[in-house]
Amino acid sequence: GEDVEQSLFLSVREGDSSVINCTYTDSSSTYLYWYKQEPGAGLQLLTYIFSNMDMKQDQRLTVLLNKKDKHLSLRIADTQTGDSAIYFCAETSMNTGFQKLVFGTGTRLLVSP
Amino acid sequence: GAGVSQSPSNKVTEKGKDVELRCDPISGHTALYWYRQSLGQGLEFLIYFQGNSAPDKSGLPSDRFSAERTGGSVSTLTIQRTQQEDSAVYLCASSFTGSQGGSFFGQGTRLTVV
Numbered sequence: 762g763e764d765v766e767q768s769l770f771l772s773v774r775e776g777d778s779s780v781i782n783c784t785y786t787d788s789s790s791t792y793l794y795w796y797k798q799e800p801g802a803g804l805q806l807l808t809y810i811f812s813n814m815d816m817k818q819d820q821r822l823t824v825l826l827n828k829k830d831k832h833l834s835l836r837i838a839d840t841q842t843g844d845s846a847i848y849f850c851a852e853t854s855m856n857t858g859f860q861k862l863v864f865g866t867g868t869r870l871l872v873s874p
Numbered sequence: 875g876a877g878v879s880q881s882p883s884n885k886v887t888e889k890g891k892d893v894e895l896r897c898d899p900i901s902g903h904t905a906l907y908w909y910r911q912s913l914g915q916g917l918e919f920l921i922y923f924q925g926n927s928a929p930d931k932s933g934l935p936s937d938r939f940s941a942e943r944t945g946g947s948v949s950t951l952t953i954q955r956t957q958q959e960d961s962a963v964y965l966c967a968s969s970f971t972g973s974q975g976g977s978f979f980g981q982g983t984r985l986t987v988v
Contacts, residue, residue: 792976794976796979802981802982803878803965803979803980803981803982804965804967804979805979806976806977806978806979809975809976849917851917861907861919861922861930861933862907862909862917862919862977863919864916864917865916866916867916867917
């Protein structure tokens with residue numbers, strides 16, 4: 762079945778760039794997403810990318826997709842303490858009829874002053 | 875409403891009792907999903923409703939779990955004879971047809987079975 766993997770933890774200093782990585786196995790994955798979860802809160806959709814794209818930029822966020830290696834990354838420029846949260850990578854595909862998201866384990870980002 | 879609304883936000887129940895969790899999706903969204911988030915299992919898909927089609931129940935972990943969606947809007951997730959392993963955060967999400975554009979999540983219901 763589909764599998765999405767992420768590293769568990771990332772620590773950066775305020776003002777640095779953060780790069781959160783994700784790998785997936787489903788070769789038919791068509792849409793890939795990044796969600797942010799703050800403590801005690803639900804999931805906030807940050808951005809998504811369609812598989813025919815290599816890159817998508819949205820303000821401080823840059824998503825890179827390497828479809829050959831099935832690797833997705835999220836770069837946060839000028840990371841702030843308010844960016845501290847858990848970041849989930851997720852994918853959906855024709856295999857599931859776009860009917861569900863398959864999530865990674867989440868990467869906990871800690872931003873120190 | 876402006877976002878997906880879930881109630882209650884927290885629920886503590888005794889083992890063996892039944893619980894009902896409610897989700898009110900974003901107005902106009904035809905697709906509604908339930909996910910479960912627990913420490914051991916991460917985020918798991920439970921069930922998906924799309925319009926008047928039969929729901930995709932493939933993620934429900936046992937027959938103690940059921941869900942319905944009345945009038946194509948509000949959904950209720952019911953867990954019968956709760957067990958301690960049911961303790962988790964239950965998240966509801968909604969979207970326009972399919973999840974290609976991203977699903978929008980509620981705050982979740984934290985269920986604790988004691």
